[in-house]
Amino acid sequence: MALSSVVPSVSRLPKLAEQATERPNEVDTKSRILDAAEELFMEHGFEATSLRLITTAASVNLAAANYHFGSKEELFQAVLTRRLDPMNQDRMALLTAYETASGGTALTCEKIISAMFIPALKLARNHDQGGKNFLRLLGRAYADPAPFIREFLSNQYAAMIARFRAAFGRALPHLEREEVSWRLHFVMGALSYTLAGTDALKMIAQFHPEEINNDELLLKRLAPFLAAGLRAPVQATDSHQWFQET
Amino acid sequence: MALSSVVPSVSRLPKLAEQATERPNEVDTKSRILDAAEELFMEHGFEATSLRLITTAASVNLAAANYHFGSKEELFQAVLTRRLDPMNQDRMALLTAYETASGGTALTCEKIISAMFIPALKLARNHDQGGKNFLRLLGRAYADPAPFIREFLSNQYAAMIARFRAAFGRALPHLEREEVSWRLHFVMGALSYTLAGTDALKMIAQFHPEEINNDELLLKRLAPFLAAGLRAPVQATDSHQWFQET
DNA sequence: GTCTATACCACGATAGAC
DNA sequence: GTCTATCGTGGTATAGAC
Numbered sequence: 288m289a290l291s292s293v294v295p296s297v298s299r300l301p302k303l304a305e306q307a308t309e310r311p312n313e314v315d316t317k318s319r320i321l322d323a324a325e326e327l328f329m330e331h332g333f334e335a336t337s338l339r340l341i342t343t344a345a346s347v348n349l350a351a352a353n354y355h356f357g358s359k360e361e362l363f364q365a366v367l368t369r370r371l372d373p374m375n376q377d378r379m380a381l382l383t384a385y386e387t388a389s390g391g392t393a394l395t396c397e398k399i400i401s402a403m404f405i406p407a408l409k410l411a412r413n414h415d416q417g418g419k420n421f422l423r424l425l426g427r428a429y430a431d432p433a434p435f436i437r438e439f440l441s442n443q444y445a446a447m448i449a450r451f452r453a454a455f456g457r458a459l460p461h462l463e464r465e466e467v468s469w470r471l472h473f474v475m476g477a478l479s480y481t482l483a484g485t486d487a488l489k490m491i492a493q494f495h496p497e498e499i500n501n502d503e504l505l506l507k508r509l510a511p512f513l514a515a516g517l518r519a520p521v522q523a524t525d526s527h528q529w530f531q532e533t
Numbered sequence: 534m535a536l537s538s539v540v541p542s543v544s545r546l547p548k549l550a551e552q553a554t555e556r557p558n559e560v561d562t563k564s565r566i567l568d569a570a571e572e573l574f575m576e577h578g579f580e581a582t583s584l585r586l587i588t589t590a591a592s593v594n595l596a597a598a599n600y601h602f603g604s605k606e607e608l609f610q611a612v613l614t615r616r617l618d619p620m621n622q623d624r625m626a627l628l629t630a631y632e633t634a635s636g637g638t639a640l641t642c643e644k645i646i647s648a649m650f651i652p653a654l655k656l657a658r659n660h661d662q663g664g665k666n667f668l669r670l671l672g673r674a675y676a677d678p679a680p681f682i683r684e685f686l687s688n689q690y691a692a693m694i695a696r697f698r699a700a701f702g703r704a705l706p707h708l709e710r711e712e713v714s715w716r717l718h719f720v721m722g723a724l725s726y727t728l729a730g731t732d733a734l735k736m737i738a739q740f741h742p743e744e745i746n747n748d749e750l751l752l753k754r755l756a757p758f759l760a761a762g763l764r765a766p767v768q769a770t771d772s773h774q775w776f777q778e779t
Numbered sequence: 780g781t782c783t784a785t786a787c788c789a790c791g792a793t794a795g796a797c
Numbered sequence: 798g799t800c801t802a803t804c805g806t807g808g809t810a811t812a813g814a815c
Contacts, residue, residue: 316799331678331679332677332678332679333580334578334579334580335580335678335679337789337790337791338791338792339789339791347799348800348801349791349792349800349801350792350799350801351798351800352791353791353792353793354798354799358791358792359791359792426676427676427677429676429726430672430673430675430676430726430729430730431578432576432577432578432581432673433578433581437731437732465740468740469736469754470754470758472727472732472733472736473723473727473754476722476723476726476727477722477726479726480676480722480723480726481718481719481722483676484676484718484722485683486683486687486718487718490714490718494711507768508715508716508719508768510768511766511767511768512715512716512719512762512763512765513762514765515761515762515764515765516758516759516761516762516765517758519758519760519761519762520761521757522753522754522757562781583806583807583808584807584808584809585806585807585808593782594782594783594784595783595784595808595809596782596811597781597782597783599808599809599810600780600781601781604808604809605808605809780815781814781815782813783812783813783814783815784812784813785810785811785812786809786811787808787809787810787811788807788808788809789806789808790805790806790807790808791804791805791806791807792803792804792805793802793803794801794802794803794804795800795801796799796800796802797798797799797800797801
């Protein structure tokens, strides 16, 4: 008991390096909130996850979340940015590497798709704890009706989308630019939806109860499906072949 | 004033047919809540829509929602069921009609897809007011993380999914049953996601500002994409063609 | 049976003390 | 930086009016 009374302000000592916000061994409040938020947002979605639940799981005070991130919405964006931005950078870098390696010849759709999928898989497999199911959080966010989420993701993806649209345009020179945009949109949608769903996990468990690398199995089946869709023959928009019968 | 005192229970007179809960000219409380809820859920999502907002828009008391539907979750399910169940019945009926019309020959993927899409389009086009954007509400619900929504939709779609899986299995006899299940899952995902997104509407507005039938344009582009994906060559799951490079 | 008023606890956010 | 107290609003349960 004497010890504690001798050094009453001992809890302040580790803060000698005053601007150091990132300490590798001891996780600071901000990171604790971020980690807890990622896990809980993934499990329950944005609206259904309360700040009280997050701050309790992170063992910090309720007001600390608003102090460090401003609002629940900004905390959510911080959670997404932390892993999404590096992943999209990886995607674009990988695509560039493929393009330079191929010389002047256009890449196949399969190759471009793998440039989209491999960084996502790397995130799903290699990251410490929280990264494992981050793709599911991302897929759900992609379908969320909240305007602030849609606008945020739209900005986050803009550069990557433009980059891949150009690549698909070169791979599919017979398609109009508009059609390429649409098909890339379908690809992103199918990818997001597949990663977000729990149905897919149920199907894997049903067919392959022993499998571990769920996401890899998933994407290995999805990739050929999407590549074939991208190469589909064009359908005239004024054609009456579809949707005519009652 | 004499009149009102003579017939004090005049307000009960229209209820002579005591079990009549649906009156065409005057909308009852339950339907008013249902209509307002459909519109607001579609606009803001499930969690972000408050019962107070719904009941105010419907001009009914707050407690009426819980009285008629039990809870906010059950109200949401009631909103979905009202239009989703008839649509899936239509889909299965249309598929049966196609199959009997074709005699013994297997249907094409395009034909089966149109059996899925046409009832959805009919709902988007023909229904009075609320039906217009119901598909977007449905697509969002399909990606919602809330367990009660996922379980509800899983039950709602079970019969229709089984029916269409069998049809696709006959159309694609070279595919294993498991592969057919996966590809049907991708089709449902792409359809839901495409209908749910606001990005698609932005793209339509960008390319065709004059167009009205948004959903029809959307599905006319999506259908060939999905049909080609369904016919894609099988990719061995242990193949190392994909996802090997860094 | 329907509907209303009201009370209850949890939520996000913020001000102000330390 | 951190914490407590508090505000307005959320879903829900219930007692009682008609």
